[in-house]
Amino acid sequence: SGKPMTPNPSRPQSAQRYNLGRVQRRRKLVIAAVTLVVLMMLPLMQSLAQVEMFTHEVVEIGGIALILIAIFGRAWCTLYIGGRKASQLTDVGPYSISRNPLYMFSFIGAAGIGAQTGSFLIALLFGAGALVIFLPVILKEEHALGELFGTPFEDYKARVPRFGPRLGAWKDADVLEVRPKLLVRTLRDGLVFLMVIPVFELIDWLQVSGLIDPLVYLP
Numbered sequence: 328s329g330k331p332m333t334p335n336p337s338r339p340q341s342a343q344r345y346n347l348g349r350v351q352r353r354r355k356l357v358i359a360a361v362t363l364v365v366l367m368m369l370p371l372m373q374s375l376a377q378v379e380m381f382t383h384e385v386v387e388i389g390g391i392a393l394i395l396i397a398i399f400g401r402a403w404c405t406l407y408i409g410g411r412k413a414s415q416l417t418d419v420g421p422y423s424i425s426r427n428p429l430y431m432f433s434f435i436g437a438a439g440i441g442a443q444t445g446s447f448l449i450a451l452l453f454g455a456g457a458l459v460i461f462l463p464v465i466l467k468e469e470h471a472l473g474e475l476f477g478t479p480f481e482d483y484k485a486r487v488p489r490f491g492p493r494l495g496a497w498k499d500a501d502v503l504e505v506r507p508k509l510l511v512r513t514l515r516d517g518l519v520f521l522m523v524i525p526v527f528e529l530i531d532w533l534q535v536s537g538l539i540d541p542l543v544y545l546p
Contacts, residue, residue, distance in 0.1 A: 357460060357461065357464055361457075361460055365440070365453075369444070369526070369527070369530055370530050370533065370534070370539045370541070371539075371541055371542045371543060372444050372446070372449055372541055372542075372543045372544075372545070373444060373445070373446070373534055373541035373543070373544055373545075374386070374444055374445035374446035374447075374449065374544065374545060374546065375446070375544050375545065375546050376445055376446075376546075378445065378531045378534070378535050380445075382445070383445035384445070386442050386444075386445050386446065386447050386450065387442060387443055387445055387527075389439075389442055389450075390438070390439040390440070390441070390442025390443050390450060391439065391442075391443075391524065392439070393435050393436065393438055393439030393442065393450075394436055394439035394440065394520045394521060394523075394524075396432070396435055396436075396439075397432045397433065397435045397436030397439060397517065397520055398436070398514065398517035398518070398520055398521070399517075400421075400428070400431075400432035400435065401429055401432045401433070401436075401513050401516075401517050402510060402513050402514050402517065403420075403421060404420075404421050404422070404428045404429045404432065404513075405429075405509055405510050405513040406420070406503055406505055406510065407419060407420040407421060407422055407500070407503065408422060408429075409505075409506045409509035409510060409513070416472070416476045416479055416480060416483060418483050418486075418487065418498075419498055419499055419500040420499055420500060420503075421492075422487070423487065423496055423497050423498045423499075424487065424491050424492035424493050424494055424496050424497050425487065425488060425489075425490055425491035425492045425493070426469070426483070426484065426487050426488065426489050426490075426491075427465055427489060427490060428492075430461055430465060430490075431490055431491075431492075433457060433461070434454050434457045434458055434461075435454070436517075436520045437453045437454050437456070437457035438450045438451065438453050438454030438457075439520065440453055440520060440523050441453025441454065443523060443524060443527035444527065444545075445531075446545045446546060447546060448545040448546050449545050452545075465489070469484070469489075
């Protein structure tokens with residue numbers, strides 16, 4: 328319907344929102360931990376295609392395209408849900424075809440980051456790794472949302488896939504209330520994806536110069 332669905336009154340809303348907030352704080356910690364691990368692993372990985380080879384460069388450019396899709400996709404999602412996750416159930420726009428479009432775009436961004444190694448396989452591993460790492464957080468978040476919204480959320484789960492997208496289920500809102508600060512914050516956070524590009528270029532230079540010897544070479 329696109330109408331706001333309010334929290335389930337059967338439990339104190341403060342407790343419901345606390346559970347959801349706790350899961351979201353855990354998500355931020357997971358992101359920070361994963362980022363640290365990835366930064367430590369990156370210098371040790373490289374593609375079989377050497378730097379400046381055609382295949383290497385094509386994968387890198389494709390990865391940049393994925394990163395841009397992730398940044399603008401996350402901003403698109405924020406237009407619909409920014410600041411409203413604990414106050415109403417959003418089931419329009421990207422949330423009408425996927426229950427977790429923000430995560431989906433994050434997985435795309437992770438694959439784009441992996442592609443900066445010039446390796447198609449590493450790109451896939453980064454995307455799949457992000458899915459494996461965040462799936463437990465997604466499940467906990469869905470449980471918290473189920474407690475918060477009750478039956479409407481269960482109906483939503485039956486209608487919309489966890490990831491999707493189920494394009495045939497698309498529906499839009501007539502009016503959107505946009506919160507500029509949250510949109511700007513999402514775009515700013517998304518720039519972290521772009522910041523990895525010069526980092527990878529530095530790593531490429533260090534590897535070509537022989538200052539770092541990669542331990543893993545993948546196609």
